[in-house]
Amino acid sequence: MSAPKKVVLAYSGGLDTSIILKWLQTEYGCEVVTFTADLGQGEELEPARQKAITLGIKEENIHIVDVREEFVRDFVFPMFRANALYEGLYLLGTSIARPLISQHLVRIAEECGADAVAHGATGKGNDQVRFELCAYALNPAIKVIAPWREWDLTSRTKLLEFAEANQIPIAKDKRGEAPFSVDANLLHTSSEGKALENPAEEAPEYVYQRTVSPEEAPNTPEYIEVSFEQGDAVAINGEAMSPATILTKLNELGGKHGIGRLDFVENRFVGMKSRGIYETPGGTLLLEAHRGIEQITLDAGAGHLKDSIMPRYAELIYNGFWFSPEREMLQALIDKSQEHVTGTVKLKLYKGSVSCVGRWSEHSLYSEKHVTFEDDAGAYDQKDAAGFIRLNALRLKLIATRNARVAAKK
Secondary structure, three states: OOOOOEEEEEOOOOHHHHHHHHHHHHHHOOEEEEEEEEOOOOOOOHHHHHHHHHOOOOHHHEEEEEOHHHHHHHHHHHHHHOOOOEOOOEOOOOHHHHHHHHHHHHHHHHHHOOOEEEOOOOOOOOHHHHHHHHHHHHOOOOEEEOHHHOOOOOOHHHHHHHHHHOOOOOOHHHOOOOOOEEEEOOOOEEEEOHHHOOOOOOOOHHHOOOOOOHHHOOOOOEEEEEEEEOOEEEEEOOEEOOHHHHHHHHHHHHHHOOOOEEEEEEEOOOOOEEEEEEEOHHHHHHHHHHHHHHHHHOOHHHHHHHHHHHHHHHHHHHOOOOOOHHHHHHHHHHHHHOOOOOEEEEEEEEOOEEEEEEEEOOOOOOOHHHHOOOOOOOOOOOOHHHHHHHHHHHHHHHHHHHHHHHHHHO
16 A cells, blocks of 8 residues: 555544554554544543644544434434444444544545545554444545554553653653543443453443442432434434434433443454443433333234344444445334334333333334223124134144154154
8 A cells, every 4th residue: 555645634632643643654554644533432532633733633634523423313313223233242332423424534634635534443453443444435435544453552661652752741650551542422431442351340330420229329319201204213302302312311311310321242243352331321311211102003023024134234334344245224114113113112220221101102002992801882893813823733733743653653
């Protein structure tokens, strides 16, 4: 790969990406453009601008973009229409943010005439795959620089030495060994490494940032109502809100009640297992509510088909294939299923758990007169079940007869 002349860097303002910024300048002698996304990570982003300026980046080459509404509307909500869970547990909070970041990296590169993009993902993780697959899907000619796969800064000590040699500011707590690393956005927090690397040891309480411990949560349950239109949440307790505002409010409610914690050993796409601590309070409430409204508005055949493709859909997102044709095909099927997923769900929040305790909709398929144990006024003839059972039993009876005949000859 020829040396790039201008690179757009996914820049957080932290130590690692600041080192990468300087490394790009010194290693390639290229112009660096920074992109910092406000994904609702809960940090003030103006310091990232000031740090970039300190490192010699021109003001016009610094891009800080509030993408919270775009993130929830165009990425989180479509994923939640599928009730997506990787390996049955993980709500994909980190995975779903990477396509959005890649999309903006490629966009900025095209707008400013850059010939490459760069990211700070390590060579051991999934994010390198996600960033790069997404970038190539959007611009097959783009160059991608992954410093962690190129440089010789293979330890925290070497990183700090490089920072000091290049006058990169180092926060005092970065001089020691960080207890764990954190990735955060509006959907979740992800903590891994260091104190969490032994899966036999319970994670210390200080790891959790968005949720109180269930033991410390309120002793009284709280009830809330979440309303949906065509599979997307649109209101909480009757108050209409934007997508990002809804997720922010659900985070507050779930965190208050200690909901959404996950201690998970997952299978990374690159082949190894890793242990992470995830907090997804709002997403956990949203999943329960969405499944609740689907229970009364989604046909059994459609719902069962949708559930059967969910693991494949979740795996595609986890592995970085958001912009693949197969994910888009599955999304079309999922979105078709949501045409009547409209109504309201009542949730009960209590001591780390959330449960759907009520659901209603003008689009409901639930018929009380058909399922009642009281007089159904002729809505359902129970004698019809006899023929239904006989037809479904026919092949089982033939198999049993065959098996008995063969056994008798032995």
